[in-house]
Amino acid sequence: MVREKSSGRYRSRDSIGGDRAGRSGSSRDSIDGSMAALSGQGGKLEASHSESGKRSRTAITAVTAPLQKNEEVTAEIVGLTHDGEGVGRVDGFTLFIRGALPGEKVRVKVTKLKKTYGYAHLLEHVETSSDRTSPICAIYKECGGCQLQHYSYEGQLAWKRRHVVENLQRIGKLKVAGEPAAGHGAEGGQPAGRGSEVGQAAERDSADGVIVHPTIGMADPWRYRNKAAVPVGISGSGTEDAGLIAGFYARGTHRIIDMDDCHIQHSRNDEVISIVKEIARELRIAPYDERTRTGLLRHVMVRIGVVSDEVMIVLVTNGKRIPRKPEWIEKLRAAIPNLKSIVQNVNERDTNAIFGDETSVLWGSEVIYDELDGIRFAISARSFYQVNPAQTIALYRKAVEYAELTGKERVIDAYCGIGTISLFLARHAGHVYGVEIVPEAIEDAKRNAALNGMDNATFETGPAEVVIPRWRQEGVEADVIVVDPPRKGCDSALLDTILAMRPERVVYVSCNPSTLARDLRILEDGGYRTVEVTPVDMFPQTVHVECVVRICRVDT
Numbered sequence: 001m002v003r004e005k006s007s008g009r010y011r012s013r014d015s016i017g018g019d020r021a022g023r024s025g026s027s028r029d030s031i032d033g034s035m036a037a038l039s040g041q042g043g044k045l046e047a048s049h050s051e052s053g054k055r056s057r058t059a060i061t062a063v064t065a066p067l068q069k070n071e072e073v074t075a076e077i078v079g080l081t082h083d084g085e086g087v088g089r090v091d092g093f094t095l096f097i098r099g100a101l102p103g104e105k106v107r108v109k110v111t112k113l114k115k116t117y118g119y120a121h122l123l124e125h126v127e128t129s130s131d132r133t134s135p136i137c138a139i140y141k142e143c144g145g146c147q148l149q150h151y152s153y154e155g156q157l158a159w160k161r162r163h164v165v166e167n168l169q170r171i172g173k174l175k176v177a178g179e180p181a182a183g184h185g186a187e188g189g190q191p192a193g194r195g196s197e198v199g200q201a202a203e204r205d206s207a208d209g210v211i212v213h214p215t216i217g218m219a220d221p222w223r224y225r226n227k228a229a230v231p232v233g234i235s236g237s238g239t240e241d242a243g244l245i246a247g248f249y250a251r252g253t254h255r256i257i258d259m260d261d262c263h264i265q266h267s268r269n270d271e272v273i274s275i276v277k278e279i280a281r282e283l284r285i286a287p288y289d290e291r292t293r294t295g296l297l298r299h300v301m302v303r304i305g306v307v308s309d310e311v312m313i314v315l316v317t318n319g320k321r322i323p324r325k326p327e328w329i330e331k332l333r334a335a336i337p338n339l340k341s342i343v344q345n346v347n348e349r350d351t352n353a354i355f356g357d358e359t360s361v362l363w364g365s366e367v368i369y370d371e372l373d374g375i376r377f378a379i380s381a382r383s384f385y386q387v388n389p390a391q392t393i394a395l396y397r398k399a400v401e402y403a404e405l406t407g408k409e410r411v412i413d414a415y416c417g418i419g420t421i422s423l424f425l426a427r428h429a430g431h432v433y434g435v436e437i438v439p440e441a442i443e444d445a446k447r448n449a450a451l452n453g454m455d456n457a458t459f460e461t462g463p464a465e466v467v468i469p470r471w472r473q474e475g476v477e478a479d480v481i482v483v484d485p486p487r488k489g490c491d492s493a494l495l496d497t498i499l500a501m502r503p504e505r506v507v508y509v510s511c512n513p514s515t516l517a518r519d520l521r522i523l524e525d526g527g528y529r530t531v532e533v534t535p536v537d538m539f540p541q542t543v544h545v546e547c548v549v550r551i552c553r554v555d556t
């Protein structure tokens with residue numbers, strides 16, 4: 001039986017410091033999406049965002065856990081956290097429950113209690129969501145790679161939109177068209193249209209505000225990744241059956257589980273990884289052992305050009321010297337059709353980062369080529385290139401649409417990588433200026449402009465927050481600025497520069513709705529209006545949410 005909510009038990013403070021969006025009050029990289037869900041419970045319990053993404057103690061008052069550790073209770077699931085855990089309510093208290101879906105009622109065992117929330121293990125379903133599906137992957141529960149295979153694809157797309165809406169409302173303090181205000185009827189991430197009458201009533205009252213479109217999904221949301229990076233390790237360490245394995249880290253650990261078939265990987269990547277493993281075993285290449293920091297092969301990265309079918313292999317090694325190198329190269333070349341490039345990256349550090357600083361070509365070309373929407377791209381080992389090419393085209397086309405180009409505009413593409421968005425824009429703009437911090441990526445970008453005969457794009461290496469202010473001093477003006485930053489969002493100096501340069505439009509491509517919302521608040525306060533947002537599902541079966549935003553100067 002679900003416990004009755006006891007409304008007198010919790011008290012919330014009106015002003016939650018960290019809940020302010022803005023440069024100082026909100027988190028940089030990881031504003032915890034679970035808290036966005038948490039704070040949606042009708043004002044009973046409010047958690048705040050802090051720099052570290054941890055729950056702020058000062059923001060919560062007089063809350064006592066009504067549960068005991070190991071207690072078995074029934075929870076109603078009202079949403080999903082940013083990392084895919086169900087947000088459960090028991091007596092108004094919040095429990096995070098892996099594997100539970102919005103709309104479900106589940107029997108759980110409490111595993112961990114904090115003052116204002118806890119964690120529980122799902123025992124059984126009392127009521128099951130119609131969006132629940134059977135994961136197609138046999139190792140789904142063990143692997144940390146996908147988090148939403150148990151959610152119907154339609155449900156995933158609706159949740160991703162909902163996640164964007166909640167971040168815009170709570171962190172960006174933005175009004176969203178057709179959505180009830182934060183904390184009223186949008187409780188805890190329930191997908192729109194699947195919930196409350198309160199929500200429907202509020203919808204009628206809020207026709208203005210930012211338009212958040214439905215998430216653009218894939219017709220077939222599997223086998224989409226063009227890049228795989230697998231950790232290599234040792235099985236049965238210290239025993240007779242010790243051998244090289246490669247696959248994935250078991251969820252939340254650094255224990256490597258051997259795997260050859262991943263349902264979100266392009267099948268070519270799986271094939272190539274299996275061949276690399278087989279040859280490494282045959283040649284007795286020592287796998288890296290994280291505990292002793294011995295052994296050679298740490299990671300294998302494979303990237304394919306989905307249009308070109310070209311393959312690049314990157315061997316990440318603990319040390320420069322590779323035994324039996326010529327033999328290794330020959331065997332790889334013989335076994336892998338269309339292999340164009342074998343690269344070595346040396347990483348001798350005791351770090352979780354995959355790559356070290358030293359990269360060299362062992363055989364073949366330093367790039368592979370691929371094509372997006374008729375534009376050819378050279379891609380080197382260390383350059384960023386979106387992993388889902390079909391959806392990338394949808395994302396970039398939307399970015400071009402939001403830039404509203406007539407052929408005359410000067411456009412800045414900050415965080416431009418290998419110039420992908422830049423060249424999509426250059427087809428419709430007067431001139432595009434791209435800036436990117438990774439030198440190899442800028443080399444690729446220059447090569448790519450030439451490759452496609454585009455002479456209206458120029459590129460520079462450096463931090464966007466340093467280079468663009470300098471461009472401004474040198475007299476470069478922009479009608480449109482496009483930003484596509486990493487998860488931590490835009491540097492505040494860059495946002496200041498955008499506000500000073502006053503482009504007519506800003507197009508924001510984001511892979512993190514929380515930092516997006518924070519940055520949008522800054523742009524709004526500086527005289528810009530967030531007009532519309534389109535989430536694009538670049539990462540089906542996972543909790544990652546990408547979107548593109550049209551932002552206009554208020555006085556235009």
Ligand SMILES: C[S@@+](CC[C@H](N)C(=O)[O-])C[C@H]1O[C@@H](n2cnc3c(N)ncnc32)[C@H](O)[C@@H]1O
Nearest residue numbers: 384415416417420436437438463464484485486
């Ligand atoms: C999300 S990727 C986008 C790349 C490109 N727009 C694309 O779609 O392929 C972000 C890029 O920003 C680059 N980057 C990170 N910090 C940067 C900074 N401070 N200034 C310029 N580029 C940066 C990364 O190297 C990466 O290429």
